[in-house]
Amino acid sequence: MTGDVAVLGVGMHPWGKWGRSFVEYGTAAARAALADAGVDWRDVGSIVGADTVRGGYPGYVAGATFAKALGWQGARVTSVYAACASGAQAIATARAQILAGLADVVLVVGADAAPKGFFRPAGGDRPDDPDWLRFRVLGATNPTYFGLYARRRMAVHGDTVDDFAQVKVKNAALGALNPYARYRKRVTAEEVAASAVVADPLRLLDICATSDGGAALVLSSVEFARRHGAAEAVRIRAVSTVTPRYPTTVLDLPDIATDSAVAVEPAPETFRASIARTAYEEAGLGPEDLSLAEVYDLSTALELQWYEDLGLCGAGEAAKLLREGATAPGGRIPVNTSGGLASFGEAVPAQAIAQVCELTWQLRGDAGDRQIEGARVGVTANQGLFGHGSSVIAVR
Amino acid sequence: MARTRTPVVTGWFTGEGDAFRLLGTRCSACASVFFPREDAHCRNPGCGGGDLKEVPLSQRGRVWSYTDGRYRPPSPYVSDPELPWEPRTLIAVELAAERLVVLGQAVPGVTVADLAVGMEVEVVAGVLGEDAETVWTTWQWRPTGSQGVTA
Incomplete structure (x- = not known):
């Protein structure tokens, strides 16, 4: 397909939680990706950095910061920010440059050094910033929204807190097998139930931590890959970076209210479902073609929501899909084979890139003890604060 | 010395007691309602844009979902670090006439055990916090009791 990279x-x-600079994590990831690709950094025509707002000024210009750390060599540079979807935007930018013929080889890097505790908005008195306002006026942290979604699922679909705990059990078992995961211990449902409530009905072990980490990709044109002896390389076939459509009907971070549906009838699908549908349409594939999925499990309940938004099952059927074991290794469609955010914690600008790393290892057959036999097609899904869709489909 | 009562955000609500109302804006061309208020341009992409006029929102709605904060939120939320953190309940409320969902704190004393999705609640004036000079006022949601409280 001509749109592949x-x-x-x-x-x-x-x-x-290493306590070092995001530059160090990103540079280490970049060097690992370059070595994996067999590409010399000096032959990379473009670098795209996914920004971190927590890295101070160098974090806002991550592309150049990583390029300097790797050694200035004159590459084209781009820095992008889209909250949790920053990594997907970096991949989308790199792909566009490759498909437009502006660069043969592009290095994509994202890294973060996260603070302890809740994420909070940037400092200062900023009543024109919705993200500042939700903290100032309501004390609404990110887990507030996760708790609202979880309670809504319980009321509408009959999910239980034990269903949520079983997501953690599944993901922790996979994370235990992943050398890049932060948490590498299996967790029992009893341990989830014994952890402190953070935002009712969710407990500490239902909610992902904030982490340090870095991830990188070396992307190229298919023609370059052939010349490079990598004709069988994993290919990215779709990158969805869509926005919502007016009016939104699901209260989304960092909003205090939804849009009003008084004048315009809402679209039949939610924003999250539209992210996945756009990716499927671009790839010419559907949920029935998937071998695995990496979804943004900011909370256990949110992983279940993604099953439905990705079309892995119908509305309200996610808990049933989980209980049947369909999303565990050996099931019909394993989800979060990496261990997910449950095992990693979130390193915001690196996370969507890390999802594609996992797809790549799985599609190559290099995922070790986590390997899904015969994996051919994988999807990632994620959503960034303020209305940033993120989904990547990779194939081999 | 009396402290000044000041809204935590300007122009989002008005009135005292039974007259307390959230304030949004309504587009004169397409009738879309906005909360928080939009004063510059209508955000309906199919609307050519009309005047945005201030409009009070419905006082009553139904619980879309709810949760609580068991840990002290970070700044810019203001709380006294000398006092133990008291969990706050948050309720997302669907307003039928405006067809939108508005998040707010519950009145003090209402816990998640008192709530259910679909329960009727009403908006009331509340206090977000106080400092030396100011009592910061806000909106809060309170069950009307016209639906069975589950606790």
């Missing part, structure tokens, strides 16, 4: 190399710095 090749994934020549992938690399990660292990997730954790």
